[in-house]
Amino acid sequence: MLFTDLGLSEPILRAIAEEGYTSPTPIQAKSIPAVLKGGDLLAAAQTGTGKTAGFTLPILQRLSTTKPSSGKRLLRVLILTPTRELAAQVQESVVTYGKYTGLKSTVIFGGVGANPQIKAIAGGLDILVATPGRLLDLMSQKCVSLNDIEILVLDEADRMLDMGFLRDIKKILAALPKQRQNLLFSATFSTEIKALADGLLNSPALIEVARSNSANEAIAQLIHPVDRTKKHPLLAHLIQSNDWKQVLVFTRTKHGANKLVTQLEKDGITSMAIHGNKSQTARTKALADFKAGKLTALVATDIAARGIDIDQLPHVVNYDLPNVSEDYVHRIGRTGRAGSNGVAVSLVCIDEYQMLRDIEKLIKQKLPQEVIAGFEPDPNAVAQPIQLRSQQHQQSRKPKAATGGAGRAPAKKAPAKRSSPPKRSFNR
Template identity: 55%
Template sequence: MTFEQLQLIPPILKALAKENYKQPTPIQEQAIPSVLAGRDLFGCAQTGTGKTAAFLLPIIQLLSTQRDLTKGKRVIRSLILTPTRELAIQISDNIKSYGRFTNLRSAVIVGGVPQRAQEQALEEGMDILIATPGRLIDLMNQGFVDLTRVQILVLDEADRMLDMGFIHDMRRIIAKLPAKRQTLFFSATMPPEITSLVDLLLTNPMKIEITPVSSTAERIKQRLYFVDKPNKLPLLIDLLRDKSITSALVFTRTKHGADRLVSGLMKVKITAQAIHGNKSQNARQTALKNFKSGATRLLVATDIAARGIDIDELSHVINYNLPNIPETYVHRIGRTGRAGLSGVAISFCEYEEIPYLKDIEKLTKQRIPVIGDHLYPMAITETAPATSGDSTRVHSGGADRSDSAGKEGSTAVSGSRRRRRRKKAGK
């Protein structure tokens, strides 16, 4: 199928040609006709499936072919709610690209920056407002926001908004919207809370599920290292001697952990910057810009801040800490291997994180290959819990995996070999 066959108007087709978009992705093929027809939509789709264009292209078409009602009035015709600043800014950039040959006006409402310019944009009115719930609620409380004329509502990455505690803000915002509207709802996972919201907000929706959340991209090569916490930084520095790691998005569990890791990397002259919720919006945007341009080799991020980071040529994702939610692992590694390219996902696993590994492998229904032959194995003398039904053992030599059929797994170096390598490395 082509974009022309989706009945998109010439200004949008011209913009897509400028972006070098050749043909729609599966979610775009299914979503665009339904949205153009005015139907509510529920899409269960991971990052990298093209879902942003799946809702933006038909919204731009619907709004640009209707009479402009925003001039001189505080009118918002379409509201897009997103969990993070980065994702909101990314969507805004996409609107500018896809709608460059239309006269649509859009604005971004996010925290971390002065609100005066946002107040002025709201006063003038706009076709599309992209907002994070927290700042939007602040401006609503101050009387700057009028949502009574919204025709199309988009909830993007709704599961992440729930994880971040935005459920009450979302309900307050939705209560101010007109009952008669079109609602587009996107989530990467389907916890019970999401199912309840879908049933509450959507009327006879078109349901689309693209790439089950338990799957991982085929082009992504996964690797696992069992390693003690004190040895994580030395191992990472060791791995970064590999020049094929041209750019890496490194995930940590906490904001302070991200800052400590950047400090440790900078001490050995490895360029890295952190991006997390404690950083100002300008600092986060600068770090992201430097990473995309190649000025910074590593971007260290928490899961929340990483939403909205969309880089086609990201060579590696590194899980410095394994996530305690298995779906998050799938979402993380999906940041690489995009746009038809290959990618590598490297994960470090401490002894305490083995239960997380077990959950990840249960969800994905596959074993992550263990790299046991390295200088920094996990120093544990007792037998660790098995993962995914395998007789996985973690001990002073690293990790040994073999199933009941006796298939060969990845085995760590012997103690003597390891001592020789350490001795050599210490010269």
């Protein structure tokens, strides 16, 4: 199947062609016709399979061929995402593939100044991409109206529920017109997602292009059992002995990410960390340097698991297994994208054996294990509660003096921008 077979207009096809794409991915081939029909949709696919274009392309088509009866530009589409990185990526897709349609869009999220966002909204929009918190803030200030929304998209809905956005989502839903098209896209079909869909969607089309919670078959997965104190030396050994040039490493905590970067730098492995406490400048530089090949290792927390999109990333390492099993699928989904193969390695200590069993149960797959010579785990080691160790670390840190409003959370920073995709398979 080609994009020209899907009923998309010439301006949109031209933009797609300029990016070097001709054939849709399976999720795109199924979701684009479904969205164009105008009905509700519940869609699931593995991360990295092109869900974003699965809804942005038909939305652009619908808006460009159906104008408001008033003749004025109205905010007709709302796309909600859980993180600012994802919001920025969706907005980039809207801009890239809608550049010949004349449609206007913007993205809003917290942690940055609201005035430029308010100005962009006031200038008139067709499409708004937003995170729930900032959208509610601007709604409370009467800076944005959702009265004319025709299409609502919940992107990465499972992650939004994981992050506790259900109450915010319900507040936003209450402000929307009753008659609208609802599109719910998710990487997984959890019980919570199905419950949300039951209350939101009206006789939806159901698309699932891969088994729920399964891992991309293009990703080779491997477990290295190791003692908790030998994880850093083992990671350095793997990078150096295999001459890995680009490795995305996931840690459980921000403190752990910073500590690992310090250790890797001492080993001569160029590294930077990316997480919620990093400044905008630091996050942007880290991601840009990593994409440009100036860094060997980018160390990230789970907040970035669905926000980092790097084409042809060869290696992902789970330095720590995630607390939530579903996050394993999203982490390793950063590799094996755009038709290329990838390798996902997990360094697992005795404390994480139950997490590993939970992950294998989720993905319905027994993961192969390989002990690396010189890093054999101690057979007499005793597991320690991971949460307890985390709490002890937090309690050991001295509280800093307040420098701003009492109880104010650290400001979030602006997202890093994605690089252009390779001219291979359409995967955005």
